[in-house]
Amino acid sequence: xxxxxxxxxxxxxxxxxxxxxxxxxxxxxxxxxxxxxxxxxxxxxxxxxxxxxxxxxxxxxxxxxxxxxxxxxxxxxxxxxxxxxxxxxxxxxxxxxxxxxxxxxxxxxxxxxxxxxxxxxxxxxxxxxxxxxxxxxxxxxxxxxxxxxxxxxxxxxxxxxxxxxxxxxxxxxxxxxxxxxxxxxxxxxxxxxxxxxxxxxxxxxxxxxxxxxxxxxxxxxxxxxxxxxxxxxxxxxxxxxxxxxxxxxxxxxxxxxxxxxxxxxxxxxxxxxxxxxxxxxxxxxxxxxxxxxxx
Amino acid sequence: xxxxxxxxxxxxxxxxxxxxxxxxxxxxxxxxxxxxxxxxxxxxxxxxxxxxxxxxxxxxxxxxxxxxxxxxxxxxxxxxxxxxxxxxxxxxxxxxxxxxxxxxxxxxxxxxxxxxxxxxxxxxxxxxxxxxxxxxxxxxxxxxxxxxxxxxxxxxxxxxxxxxxxxxxxxxxxxxxxxxxxxxxxxxxxxxxxxxxxxxxxxxxxxxxxxxxxxxxxxxxxxxxxxxxxxxxxxxxxxxxxxxxxxxxxxxx
Numbered sequence: 001x002x003x004x005x006x007x008x009x010x011x012x013x014x015x016x017x018x019x020x021x022x023x024x025x026x027x028x029x030x031x032x033x034x035x036x037x038x039x040x041x042x043x044x045x046x047x048x049x050x051x052x053x054x055x056x057x058x059x060x061x062x063x064x065x066x067x068x069x070x071x072x073x074x075x076x077x078x079x080x081x082x083x084x085x086x087x088x089x090x091x092x093x094x095x096x097x098x099x100x101x102x103x104x105x106x107x108x109x110x111x112x113x114x115x116x117x118x119x120x121x122x123x124x125x126x127x128x129x130x131x132x133x134x135x136x137x138x139x140x141x142x143x144x145x146x147x148x149x150x151x152x153x154x155x156x157x158x159x160x161x162x163x164x165x166x167x168x169x170x171x172x173x174x175x176x177x178x179x180x181x182x183x184x185x186x187x188x189x190x191x192x193x194x195x196x197x198x199x200x201x202x203x204x205x206x207x208x209x210x211x212x213x214x215x216x217x218x219x220x221x222x223x224x225x226x227x228x229x230x231x232x233x234x235x236x237x238x239x240x241x242x243x244x245x246x247x248x249x250x251x252x253x254x255x256x257x258x259x260x261x262x263x264x265x266x267x268x269x270x271x272x273x274x275x276x277x278x279x280x281x282x283x284x285x286x287x288x289x290x291x292x293x294x295x
Numbered sequence: 296x297x298x299x300x301x302x303x304x305x306x307x308x309x310x311x312x313x314x315x316x317x318x319x320x321x322x323x324x325x326x327x328x329x330x331x332x333x334x335x336x337x338x339x340x341x342x343x344x345x346x347x348x349x350x351x352x353x354x355x356x357x358x359x360x361x362x363x364x365x366x367x368x369x370x371x372x373x374x375x376x377x378x379x380x381x382x383x384x385x386x387x388x389x390x391x392x393x394x395x396x397x398x399x400x401x402x403x404x405x406x407x408x409x410x411x412x413x414x415x416x417x418x419x420x421x422x423x424x425x426x427x428x429x430x431x432x433x434x435x436x437x438x439x440x441x442x443x444x445x446x447x448x449x450x451x452x453x454x455x456x457x458x459x460x461x462x463x464x465x466x467x468x469x470x471x472x473x474x475x476x477x478x479x480x481x482x483x484x485x486x487x488x489x490x491x492x493x494x495x496x497x498x499x500x501x502x503x504x505x506x507x508x509x510x511x512x513x514x515x516x517x518x519x520x521x522x523x524x525x526x527x528x529x530x531x532x533x534x535x536x537x538x539x540x541x542x543x544x545x546x547x548x
Binding site for chain 2: 099100172174175176177178179180181182183184185188192193196197
């Protein structure tokens, strides 16, 4: 009898703790919406999302965040273009080509890189990469979309590499052997068997890496240049969504239009990252084709 | 009877690191005959089989000594192209291992990696290989479906078809029926008998009845050594050595 009571107590204890963390997170989301939605008294959703001008402190103020959204999307895409090939190819190298000794040393280093504080990367972009870009490309400012994307790519590569590596490594040896036994070279085996069989994991890795990039604040705040304009080239400064919130929250009067607008930006960002995660789930389900032969 | 030695090894030694897995193994494999390799688990018969298409190369820290010949080529000679060797000496594994691709793509894979581009030709060979492996009637309506949806026995015959598609001269089979039910096993055995008219087959098996049913010659391995090799009928009825007799009559192993 007593043991059953303890068991019940343990159950409810864990339930309580689980409920607490879930509720806390849920309340933050509720708070985000409560604080963000009032901006719709001043602008319509369409004006807010597709408006080209972001002048929150002017009178009358403009609350169009299209340039911020495009800033975020462009920075993320560009960092993806740089990070995906790097991350996936490094993963292929580590899982398939590197000798076990090399992989044993390099793998922890890659994972360590994932834990690099973003402020350090942002600082590096600001003081090292920016002057370098300025000189090499002969442009007036080095803090721009290219710089921020490069820094974000640095942050995304370890995530993409480490998760892809796991996926590639878990491709059954039997499939590799089957390919070799048919007279395929190692390269053909990698391209035609191993990567297709681990595609689901690789896609998940890419999406998780990029969702980290789209939500990242410090790097884009420090390295992206901060101009709320629609970028015309990769060397234009941009102001992604998270950077705007971080830069302006302190100066926005509590409860004012600007304050609500910043929370509304938070909602948009939340929708973005949420969609990214849904996509990751869907893709990993859709391409799931690993699995040894069933008997 | 005119016989040609398709493959042979002479004093073949094999080491995993410091462990010697094969000790002075010499066998001749006659063209278009089935040779069965029998022996208790861990006796080195699978290792030996995998020496014949250099599948063991994938393992780090191995060493081979002695001679292994395919016709007149030393297959461990540095000038030998392993990729070509593996096309000439195909392999079917213990557990069916189709690619997670369609039935068609599974068979076409070997052709494509060997540089064949002509679609009509590929389609023709896919059909021919599936027919040879006696699975065409079962899969002809589902060529574009995933091979993983087939039953275990069908998957194994698909793997045989896949190996046949690249037209190997020798086919190595590593306990190809051990994971299958009796009916699927029987189909595989019939298939082996049929294929042996055009193909040199070397098959590892745990099942002595199977060896007796399908093979022309049988080699008995024990502890990394070849104990006895002879015509299957002779080996099973009048073994030369006591050790062989004990094993085939089930007194040890």
